[in-house]
Amino acid sequence: MPQLDFTVLLREDAPQMLVHGIVLMLELTVLAWILAMVLGTLLALVRMGRSRLAQSAVAAWVEYHQNVPMLVQIFLWYFGISTLLPADLQLWINRNGGEFAFATISVGLATSAYMSESLRGGIRAIxxxxxxxxxxxxxxxxxxxRHIIFPQAFRISLPTLINHTVLLFKNTSLAMTIGVAELTYATREIESRSFKTVETYLFATVVYxxxxxxxxxxxxxxxxxxxFAGR
Incomplete structure (x- = not known):
């Protein structure tokens, strides 16, 4: 029976790659969550307003982001929308971590649709x-x-918001497909060099x-x- 050898995670630059990957993963999670929460709150506010046109626009936003795979949305932003920017801006973004920026935007925007629906459900319960x-x-x-509706809606919808936060965190692993060196990317690089598949991916599994x-x-x-505070 083959023996597991976890020392592969300590060889050469593997520790630095893993630490950097975890830090990048957490940064991506936090920034995308902030974007999703702020935008989701605004979308819920507009959805509960009186403008039929604005409500339809938000509904279309939600349907798009809930029904298109997040990986496709990441590709659209990185390979598609980025090419519509001015050439000088494209060069600047590519030189300054554009992969991370587009991954944050795409994951945050996609999750905002789910956040807005959770908050809207909380608002309707008031x-x-x-x-x-x-x-x-x-x-x-x-x-x-601000003072009456949102605090109660947030408390009511908190369980589903937590679930969406966990999903957002796990979906950050998709950023590896455009070259973001987060944990999954680092794990794959170490595995490809050492051929220790079980050890490397088991480590990533435990971290996630x-x-x-x-x-x-x-x-x-x-x-x-x-x-307790609500009571």
């Missing part, structure tokens, strides 16, 4: 009487959303599983805290 009372007190629509469990644990703790 009794209309609260919104009417806020307007009766003289609050504008934006003030009502561990961080996913940490995200879910942090989300559960935040959910309990917000539920």
């Amino acid at each position: 009794p209309a009487s609260q919104i009417e009372a806020a307007r009766a007190l003289g609050l504008t629509y934006l003030q009502s959303f 599983l561990g961080i996913s469990l940490l995200i879910m644990a942090a989300g559960s703790a935040a959910e309990r805290k917000l539920r």
